[in-house]
Amino acid sequence: MHERSAAIAAIATAPGRGAVGIVRVSGGEISAVVQGLCGRQLKPREATYLAFLDAASQPIDHGLAIYFPAPHSFTGEHVLELQAHGGPVVLQLLLARCLEAGAAGGSAASPVRLARPGEFTERAYLNNKLDLAQAEAVADLIDASTEAAARSATRAMAGVFSAEVQLLRERLIEVRMLVEAYLDFPEEGLGALQRQPIVDRLAQASSALATLRQRTQQGALLREGIKVVLAGQPNVGKSSLLNALAGAELAIVSPIAGTTRDKVAQSIQIEGVPVHVVDTAGLRPAHESGDEIEKIGMARAWGEVQSADVVIFLRDASRQQQPDYSAEDARLEGELAQKAGKSVPVLSVWNKTDLAEPAAITGIHLSAKTGVGLAQLRQRLLHLAGWEAEREDAFIARSRHVQALALTQQHLQAAWVYGEGLPDAMELLAEELRLAHNALGEITGAFSADELLGVIFSRFCIGK
Ligand SMILES: Nc1nc2c(ncn2[C@@H]2O[C@H](COP(=O)(O)OP(=O)(O)OP(=O)(O)O)[C@@H](O)[C@H]2O)c(=O)[nH]1
Ligand SMILES: [Mg+2]
Known part of the structure; x- marks a missing residue:
């Protein structure tokens, strides 16, 4: 028998407990499963309340059974849908019973096996119920985060x-x-x-x-979002900015330079666009960097910069007059531009503007502490990502x-x-x-x- 014509079965609802759980069977010939589980044949596309039976004709559970004869089903094949109580054990019992009833059907019936991930949708595609892009959209709808x-x-x-x-x-x-x-x-x-x-x-x-x-x-x-990496010297307020964008205390903030050692990532959304923000260890010149852990943290920070869609180069407006600080900032700006991907924008952002007004007019001015400038930063990120808010006709892709x-x-x-x-x-x-x-x-x-x-x-x- 052709592999594709074997009937497949799976629990269609999410794992865990719920009021209702669904077991779905699809295949070329599933009347043995219908008979075995429901004790009779069913009228097409009609919900019937009945007992789901085990091999000894004892009820496993009571619920609704619906039979969709081919080709008028999601997969285009004969489909049986059992809506039972949504407990993991009862659904496992029903699923096992479907496999058993298929096997008991003799040579006239399709054997029933467990479905692979996505196999119901794959069959819908193979039976011309959906094309590839539509099949992918099914998964995208289920996964949609906004x-x-x-x-x-x-x-x-x-x-x-x-x-x-x-x-x-x-x-x-x-x-x-x-x-x-x-x-x-x-x-x-x-x-x-x-x-x-x-x-x-x-x-x-x-x-x-x-x-x-x-x-x-x-x-x-909309589907994949963008990855925004926060980079800059130690203590400029990267972790504070991550927390401000996320609206939660995710990363440790302290006046000690070198607080963040590992990267800290958080996904937020701006106008429905997923933005994956990554906070990194403060960057200092190689000859200055401290212990082994800090070196690893900095290497990770550079790794993140290399895979970013947008790099935020964060600078401390309260230290701009300090020659050491500004010399290092200028050097870092060059290195970031060099190491970020070719078409990746490096956005210059001045933080701590509540303490000092930045000398530079360019870039975004903000205070992670007071929240001033955050809205402008969000808009700028969307713009850099290529998002056009007025476009309402986007296709998930x-x-x-x-x-x-x-x-x-x-x-x-x-x-x-x-x-x-x-x-x-x-x-x-x-x-x-x-x-x-x-x-x-x-x-x-x-x-x-x-x-x-x-x-x-x-x-x-x-x-x-
Ligand atoms: N006044 C003021 N202080 C800020 C602002 N943003 C951050 N700070 C302070 O600056 C210090 C360093 O902030 P962090 O967010 O830990 O800086 P960081 O860039 O993550 O530092 P490292 O993890 O060490 O690289 C903390 O004491 C913060 O409270 C701001 O906008 N205004
Ligand atoms: Mg930090």
Whole structure:
């Protein structure tokens, strides 16, 4: 029997106790499980209150059973859903009973095994109930840590994202049709009349892609958030700033230089965007650094800087007049810019402005103690992350999608260049379009060469 047609079973609700717990079975033939557990066959899609029976026909629990015959179920297969009391033991008993009843069904029935993680959704994808992007959105909705993330996951799950991707693919297919037709029938030549539609459609596809990329990037931001690393000399107030941003006393604050030795991380959210803030050990020149632990702490701090999306370079406004302090600050600023990733912004932030006004006008001025300037810092972080608050149409997305769209754009740009040199570069243009089309197809998992052929043959009168 094919591996995929085996029935699978799992507890669908979260572990622990709850008022209700659900066991779900999905597979090719599950009537033995229905019979074994419910003592009869069930009407489709109707909740029936009954006793869930063990092998000796004794009740394990009472609850609701619903049978969804294929293809009208989440997975597209026959599905049995048992809603029982939500205790871990009772749910384990029910699950074990489902496996047993499947095995007892004889050769006519599918054997039932435990489902792998995500396997119900995987089957929904394989049975064309969802495409890849929608399947991912199911997981994203469950994992969503903010309301905005949940709303954009719902949009993606409903297929809005996939539909946009599909629209763009159709535009590419149209250009490809024109190009491939020329390649197949070059003797007919490419006059101005035929060049223009190709160029026009390329332009349309490029601009649609640009919009889609923006919306997707916003969605990736909502899902993955950004990592902000607090770096600076000892005692400038990094731990105080972490605590102020988090609104909780997470890291130890003291006037002793070198208080923080290890990194302290906390996730906060700003307007629904997850921001992972990392407080680090104060940085001093290597020849000055104290004991072994402090050296390890500083090495970790540099490690964090290297993987940051944004670095906050925190400076002490009350010490700016001290030559030693400001010389070290200038050196550190250079080293941070060098060690942070190439496109990673290093944001200069002056702290302790309640004690002294910073001489520098640039950068953000704040006081972790009084809270002045915190709101401005939050906005600045969102801005640096590329967040556009007014955009309400973000799609929850993964870096996989963002990368696929970036790749599509690269190929479209190359295609554009070849488009300038038509008709000589026709074959190169065709190849770039094919690559762009493939890259896009990876998002929904829809790519197949046959699809393009099908469209070409159905729309073109090839037998002329
Ligand atoms: N007046 C004033 N004092 C502050 C402010 N922020 C921090 N401090 C004080 O500065 C001292 C050092 O603060 P921390 O937050 O421990 O500094 P840090 O940068 O984490 O120091 P290390 O962990 O040693 O690198 C403490 O005594 C804080 O109370 C501020 O905005 N205003
Ligand atoms: Mg500290």
